[in-house]
Amino acid sequence: xxxxxxxxxxxxxxxxxxxxxxxxxxxxxxxxxxxxxxxxxxxxxxxxxxxxxxxxxxxxxxxxxxxxxxxxxxxxxxxxxxxxxxxxxxxxxxxxxxxxxxxxxxxxxxxxxxxxxxxxxxxxxxxxxxxxxxxxxxxxxxxxxxxxxxxxxxxxxxxxxxxxxxxxxxxxxxxxxxxxxxxxxxxxxxxxxxxxxxxxxxxxxxxxxxxxxxxxxxxxxxxxxxxxxxxxxxxxxxxxxxxxx
Amino acid sequence: xxxxxxxxxxxxxxxxxxxxxxxxxxxxxxxxxxxxxxxxxxxxxxxxxxxxxxxxxxxxxxxxxxxxxxxxxxxxxxxxxxxxxxxxxxxxxxxxxxxxxxxxxxxxxxxxxxxxxxxxxxxxxxxxxxxxxxxxxxxxxxxxxxxxxxxxxxxxxxxxxxxxxxxxxxxxxxxxxxxxxxxxxxxxxxxxxxxxxxxxxxxxxxxxxxxxxxxxxxxxxxxxxxxxxxxxxxxxxxxxxxxxxxxxxxxxxxxxxxxxxxxxxxxxxxxxxxxxxxxxxxxxxxxxxxxxxxxxxxxxxxxxxxxxxxxxxxxxxxxxxxxxxxxxxxxxxxxxxxxxxxxxxxxxxxxxxxxxxxxxxxxxxxxxxxxxxxxxxxxxxxxxxxxxxxxxxxxxxxxxxxxxxxxxxxxxxxxxxxxxxxxxxxxxxxxxxxxxxxxxxxxxxxxxxxxxxxxxxxxxxxxxxxxxxxxxxxxxxxxx
Numbered sequence: 001x002x003x004x005x006x007x008x009x010x011x012x013x014x015x016x017x018x019x020x021x022x023x024x025x026x027x028x029x030x031x032x033x034x035x036x037x038x039x040x041x042x043x044x045x046x047x048x049x050x051x052x053x054x055x056x057x058x059x060x061x062x063x064x065x066x067x068x069x070x071x072x073x074x075x076x077x078x079x080x081x082x083x084x085x086x087x088x089x090x091x092x093x094x095x096x097x098x099x100x101x102x103x104x105x106x107x108x109x110x111x112x113x114x115x116x117x118x119x120x121x122x123x124x125x126x127x128x129x130x131x132x133x134x135x136x137x138x139x140x141x142x143x144x145x146x147x148x149x150x151x152x153x154x155x156x157x158x159x160x161x162x163x164x165x166x167x168x169x170x171x172x173x174x175x176x177x178x179x180x181x182x183x184x185x186x187x188x189x190x191x192x193x194x195x196x197x198x199x200x201x202x203x204x205x206x207x208x209x210x211x212x213x214x215x216x217x218x219x220x221x222x223x224x225x226x227x228x229x230x231x232x233x234x235x236x237x238x239x240x241x242x243x244x245x
Numbered sequence: 246x247x248x249x250x251x252x253x254x255x256x257x258x259x260x261x262x263x264x265x266x267x268x269x270x271x272x273x274x275x276x277x278x279x280x281x282x283x284x285x286x287x288x289x290x291x292x293x294x295x296x297x298x299x300x301x302x303x304x305x306x307x308x309x310x311x312x313x314x315x316x317x318x319x320x321x322x323x324x325x326x327x328x329x330x331x332x333x334x335x336x337x338x339x340x341x342x343x344x345x346x347x348x349x350x351x352x353x354x355x356x357x358x359x360x361x362x363x364x365x366x367x368x369x370x371x372x373x374x375x376x377x378x379x380x381x382x383x384x385x386x387x388x389x390x391x392x393x394x395x396x397x398x399x400x401x402x403x404x405x406x407x408x409x410x411x412x413x414x415x416x417x418x419x420x421x422x423x424x425x426x427x428x429x430x431x432x433x434x435x436x437x438x439x440x441x442x443x444x445x446x447x448x449x450x451x452x453x454x455x456x457x458x459x460x461x462x463x464x465x466x467x468x469x470x471x472x473x474x475x476x477x478x479x480x481x482x483x484x485x486x487x488x489x490x491x492x493x494x495x496x497x498x499x500x501x502x503x504x505x506x507x508x509x510x511x512x513x514x515x516x517x518x519x520x521x522x523x524x525x526x527x528x529x530x531x532x533x534x535x536x537x538x539x540x541x542x543x544x545x546x547x548x549x550x551x552x553x554x555x556x557x558x559x560x561x562x563x564x565x566x567x568x569x570x571x572x573x574x575x576x577x578x579x580x581x582x583x584x585x586x587x588x589x590x591x592x593x594x595x596x597x598x599x600x601x602x603x604x605x606x607x608x609x610x611x612x613x614x615x616x617x618x619x620x621x622x623x624x625x626x627x628x629x630x631x632x633x634x635x636x637x638x639x640x641x642x643x644x645x646x647x648x649x650x651x652x653x654x655x656x657x658x659x660x661x662x663x664x665x666x667x668x669x670x671x672x673x674x675x676x677x678x679x680x681x682x683x684x685x686x687x688x689x690x691x692x693x694x695x696x697x698x699x700x701x702x703x704x705x706x707x708x709x710x711x712x713x714x715x716x717x718x719x720x721x722x723x724x725x
Contacts, residue, residue, distance in 0.1 A: 074372060081372075
């Protein structure tokens with residue numbers, strides 16, 4: 001089982017759109033995917049029209065593996081299940097450590113139709129906390145959307161510094177430029193500068209700023225479903241391909 | 246809740262099972278709609294795969310999910326089409342107030358000339374059990390609705406009962422013997438008639454096997470129910486049924502050899518296998534020619550008329566004249582017949598030792614067979630548990646005698662392949678292989694022969710004797 005975290009320590013960078021479209025692309029490649037909506041402000045459940053479960057808001061939720069399994073909902077797309085948003089994941093860190101242990105009751109509950117999920121995608125909350133640290137340790141890949149702006153450059157720097165300070169493996173970070181407006185010279189310059197500064201951290205694929213992505217809120221579906229021939233859909237496909245999951 | 250209904254897909258469909266309906270009996274239904282094969286089950290999720298073009302109306306089932314789930318089928322039986330018609334498939338999604346899909350269904354309407362059935366295949370979605378349950382409850386409230394796939398059978402094929410090769414004929418103790426005999430004959434008549442179409446279409450070898458069992462049972466009733474019918478009538482019917490049996494022998498013999506190929510190959514050294522393969526190839530050709538001749542015979546107007554006349558006569562309550570014993574009550578009649586036959590078996594068997602001629606062993610086999618038939622016919626009159634106790638050692642003895650006979654017949658028959666009627670030259674490879682096989686068969690026959698005394702001893706013990714006494718031996722005053 002592969003654990004992929006979509007993370008950004010800055011809000012409004014297209015993190016949830018990435019989680020949703022990436023999870024959808026992975027499922028379309030024939031794998032069983034569980035998308036965990038861990039961001040209380042996020043909307044990945046909303047994009048899949050899945051209602052937050054009432055039972056989910058209870059504390060110590062991850063203590064109870066069966067209830068955890070009960071909360072999982074099938075999306076409308078084959079191979080893609082959702083763990084809906086929850087306001088307080090108090091035992092989130094425990095969840096992360098257990099998800100990796102094959103023998104834990106949680107891993108056993110985490111099965112889709114008898115088989116283990118191939119990929120678990122975590123849509124993470126944007127704060128920088130002890131929780132984030134646990135996410136970094138538990139995940140195999142940390143996918144970080146970075147809009148090419150000065151402020152984002154600063155936050156990305158902070159993230160890399162944090163990895164350095166905590167002795168976390170930086171190679172787990174797979175950053176990409178999101179909300180890119182190719183016409184803006186500021187965007188082009190920032191991208192060139194950051195690629196030079198972090199040659200190994202950035203993927204070649206990037207996601208443009210696009211009305212098609214914005215329409216996700218209206219259509220409440222992954223881009224590839226309602227705009228399959230759009231530039232955005234093609235870019236998400238490239239992103240998925242480059243991640244080589 | 247809202248239903249989103251997709252477009253209709255119209256295709257042809259067919260329902261498959263073996264003749265004796267093992268899939269239906271185990272709660273399964275194999276359907277083909279267009280090029281999709283789907284195996285439905287009363288207690289697990291359906292599986293599907295693509296249907297490959299096969300023989301006639303039957304698709305070939307390549308390795309796949311359906312192939313894997315088609316377990317528990319006899320290798321002797323083949324799948325066949327039981328009904329076919331048109332299928333209309335409509336996909337339905339059940340949506341909640343957020344337009345989220347909570348349940349998917351395929352509504353398949355199957356129409357044949359004899360009925361129309363609607364099949365709803367549920368594809369429940371994880372986390373939406375309640376929506377699923379609500380729809381299931383609502384559907385089950387509809388008139389005529391039932392859960393499970395096998396409910397298709399009575400709707401699409403009304404009146405088609407699961408086939409039974411040996412239907413148990415209920416008997417009461419004081420029923421007149423004539424009635425028992427007539428019931429047994431009628432039930433076997435229906436068995437052999439049901440198998441005619443499968444022999445003609447050459448679906449599998451079991452049709453002919455069961456056809457012959459049906460005929461043999463009728464002949465046994467006629468010969469074993471002594472004095473229940475007038476002798477001249479018995480003799481005439483015996484001849485009629487023996488005439489029906491005659492044209493089936495060759496095909497069945499060859500079927501048995503061909504089904505036992507691997508067993509025969511194991512009896513000779515590997516170097517001689519090419520020779521035996523040659524023999525089996527020849528047998529296969531011969532079998533197919535004989536099978537076509539048999540099919541022609543069964544389709545002929547002459548055969549149809551004769552069987553129809555026999556059937557009309559035997560199903561007519563007045564069709565069979567009564568003999569001197571016809572009013573005798575079933576129970577004492579059965580007891581007397583079985584006891585007499587049992588004594589005969591014992592008398593003959595107790596005389597057998599290493600030097601007894603083979604003919605006596607063959608006679609013993611025939612008597613055992615008759616005893617077994619009597620016990621099968623009258624089985625319903627006796628307690629099951631005690632019956633099993635004596636049947637098991639009898640079966641053991643019969644197996645032994647049966648093998649002894651089979652090896653002897655096989656040597657005679659296979660020997661003929663070394664001396665063809667038309668004096669055609671025999672391939673050296675084949676001659677060598679058949680020669681080796683004959684030697685082994687002769688050795689095996691001798692082995693069975695030495696076991697006869699022991700297997701009779703296992704049958705002729707105090708426990709078995711006392712059960713025979715208790716069940717079948719009537720006190721002097723009860724006898725006439």
